[in-house]
Amino acid sequence: MTLRLMEGTEAIAEAAILSGCRFFTGYPMSSFTKLLEHFAQKLPENNGVCINAESEIEGINMTIGAASTGARAATGSCGQGLALMQEAIAEAALNETPLVIFNMARNQQDYFQATRGGGWGDYRTITLAPKDVWEAVEHTQLLFHLADLYRAPVLLYGDDLIAKTQVGVEIEAREFGTLPDKNWALDGKLSGTGKSRVTWTFAWGKHNTPGLRADKHWRNIAAKFDAINNIEARWEQQYTDDAEIVVVAFGTVAKFVESVVEELRTKGHAIGFFRPITLWPFPNDALEQATNSVRRVLVFELNAGQMIDDVKLSVADKTKVQGIGGVSVHDSGLSYGDLLSAQSILTRIEEIITGDKK
Amino acid sequence: MNYIATNAPPAEKSKLVANSHSPLLQTTEHHFCAGCGEPVGIRILLEALSELSLVDGSIGVVGHGCYGGAVTTIDVDILQCLHGRAPSCATGIKRMRPESTVFTIQGDGDMVNEGLQEVLHTAARGENITCVLFNNGVFGDTGGQMTTTSVIGQRTKNSINGRDPAAHGFPIHISNLIASLEGSAYVARGAVHKAGAIAKTKRMLKRALSLQQQGAGFTMVEILTMCPTGWFVPVSEGGDYMADSMEKIYPVTVLKNIA
Numbered sequence A: 001m002t003l004r005l006m007e008g009t010e011a012i013a014e015a016a017i018l019s020g021c022r023f024f025t026g027y028p029m030s031s032f033t034k035l036l037e038h039f040a041q042k043l044p045e046n047n048g049v050c051i052n053a054e055s056e057i058e059g060i061n062m063t064i065g066a067a068s069t070g071a072r073a074a075t076g077s078c079g080q081g082l083a084l085m086q087e088a089i090a091e092a093a094l095n096e097t098p099l100v101i102f103n104m105a106r107n108q109q110d111y112f113q114a115t116r117g118g119g120w121g122d123y124r125t126i127t128l129a130p131k132d133v134w135e136a137v138e139h140t141q142l143l144f145h146l147a148d149l150y151r152a153p154v155l156l157y158g159d160d161l162i163a164k165t166q167v168g169v170e171i172e173a174r175e176f177g178t179l180p181d182k183n184w185a186l187d188g189k190l191s192g193t194g195k196s197r198v199t200w201t202f203a204w205g206k207h208n209t210p211g212l213r214a215d216k217h218w219r220n221i222a223a224k225f226d227a228i229n230n231i232e233a234r235w236e237q238q239y240t241d242d243a244e245i246v247v248v249a250f251g252t253v254a255k256f257v258e259s260v261v262e263e264l265r266t267k268g269h270a271i272g273f274f275r276p277i278t279l280w281p282f283p284n285d286a287l288e289q290a291t292n293s294v295r296r297v298l299v300f301e302l303n304a305g306q307m308i309d310d311v312k313l314s315v316a317d318k319t320k321v322q323g324i325g326g327v328s329v330h331d332s333g334l335s336y337g338d339l340l341s342a343q344s345i346l347t348r349i350e351e352i353i354t355g356d357k358k
Numbered sequence B: 001m002n003y004i005a006t007n008a009p010p011a012e013k014s015k016l017v018a019n020s021h022s023p024l025l026q027t028t029e030h031h032f033c034a035g036c037g038e039p040v041g042i043r044i045l046l047e048a049l050s051e052l053s054l055v056d057g058s059i060g061v062v063g064h065g066c067y068g069g070a071v072t073t074i075d076v077d078i079l080q081c082l083h084g085r086a087p088s089c090a091t092g093i094k095r096m097r098p099e100s101t102v103f104t105i106q107g108d109g110d111m112v113n114e115g116l117q118e119v120l121h122t123a124a125r126g127e128n129i130t131c132v133l134f135n136n137g138v139f140g141d142t143g144g145q146m147t148t149t150s151v152i153g154q155r156t157k158n159s160i161n162g163r164d165p166a167a168h169g170f171p172i173h174i175s176n177l178i179a180s181l182e183g184s185a186y187v188a189r190g191a192v193h194k195a196g197a198i199a200k201t202k203r204m205l206k207r208a209l210s211l212q213q214q215g216a217g218f219t220m221v222e223i224l225t226m227c228p229t230g231w232f233v234p235v236s237e238g239g240d241y242m243a244d245s246m247e248k249i250y251p252v253t254v255l256k257n258i259a
């Protein structure tokens, strides 16, 4: 195995290109900017195209166009940039155009944006939240597969830490199984034959080859996301068998929480750890089982309380659920604040353990 | 100028005067109003594609306006995109399929209101696509409201006493803007209110599509189209109304044609 020292954004770009991504577009915004720079450098050398979009709205619509031809295509941004893309993410979900979106978020305040979305219609967005650069590489490759498998836009919830951390990585091809033919892809080869195609959210089809039209089509889309909800939830759990307290966290923040839980275990506390890997679908059933016989479910997230809604929807007795994170942003507004430290997480959990003993 | 009543069907039924549909339509059934200029624009675009033998491999991107419904009848692979975003989607398509002839169909509301930024940037980048604009100076589809290209004095449902610069600002001359950008190779403004204008406009479309095939850069044909319904004028007066109002402000001409 040969490891190469790379920052997260470079590793993600390489993983995407290895997955067959041939189109990327983006608009600078930290923590995302470097991802754009790496694609701009690497895609032309790999028979691909990277466009410096003049806005995020243009970027995602270019990506929809590229993906509508059957090419593997991606875009990205964070926060406000992702906000600008919401109309188009919904559109891609409803007209079934597979594409990958990299949210190199500045912190954890985009959880609702990612999992609820701000677009229109009955759609959901598969969202993977890696805990480190290695997992971001794996998720990038998996996301291109999931996008094609389900013909849907999918999202990586990365962050400033993943973007900037340099680690030794080896990026190798991964097999995820066979995919359906892209017989829907627009190539113009059926133009003029009487069997030409149309990609349209309303699914009217053509006069000669009528589509399902909106009502049936949107019911099917809803059923598809229902099915994904049942199949694709991913999570990681530790020490939940004998835990009296389970701490829930996602993304890079979860890695800090995991180490704190390890430390508390060595001190003899009956504490466990649960990390949703997919933010949507949220691993509701797994979390319910993991927390059935615990005393407390603590949620550590660096925002005002977003994932905690999903935790409460999962845990049978929601009075057990308590948020122990909070808004914690670097004063620049561009990264995490000082709550992201093993020490402050440890203190918050220990306070609760001591309080419970009184 | 007569204004028609919109609370009842027209007194006189419209009648078929000529059968002239394009070979590239899957059916002659359509949803356009009598006297609408857009189906004429679509016909000459499709004729231009056929006559240049560019049908095989051609892909269209269609925005939101009355022309939108025609995605079901035009026998070309089509992406029906979000309002205003056709030039960006077409960019993605063309970059992945450079051998395809890629065109957009948009209206003034779609291109000049909602999507102005997209078309300007796409033109400036010199993308090898052809944008076709049906300019009727109103949001036809939503029932005849003012757009950025409505001419001064034009009565619409939300400029009921006529477009007044003090309240509504001035019209945007989109083709002139596009022509001023280095990335554009060909920009022309045609019209479909007279036989001569239709023939001329078809030549413009052919030139634009041929230049795209040569990789010359961004090409665009603006077509002034009648919208008697959205203008609230009788069908038979649509052409004259257009000649008296829009055509005076937006003259039919080739604005840019790189040699």
Ligand SMILES: Cc1ncc(C[n+]2csc(CCOP(=O)(O)OP(=O)(O)O)c2C)c(N)n1
Binding pocket: B038, B064, B065, B066, B067, B083, B106, B107, B108, B109, B110, B111, B134, B136, B138, B139, B140, B141, B142, B147
């Ligand atoms: C984001 C968004 N806003 C508004 C609309 C509603 N809408 C549909 S068609 C249309 C008017 C289009 O006008 P134009 O492009 O000039 O086409 P015309 O109907 O005049 O041919 C509007 C505003 C929409 N579909 N999407």
Ligand code: SF4
Binding pocket: B031, B032, B033, B034, B035, B036, B037, B038, B066, B136, B140, B141, B226, B227, B228, B229, B230
């Ligand atoms: S409203 Fe105007 S643009 Fe729309 S179909 Fe009728 S005449 Fe044509």
Ligand SMILES: [Mg+2]
Binding pocket: B065, B107, B108, B109, B134, B135, B136, B137, B138, B139, B140, B147
């Ligand atoms: Mg219009």
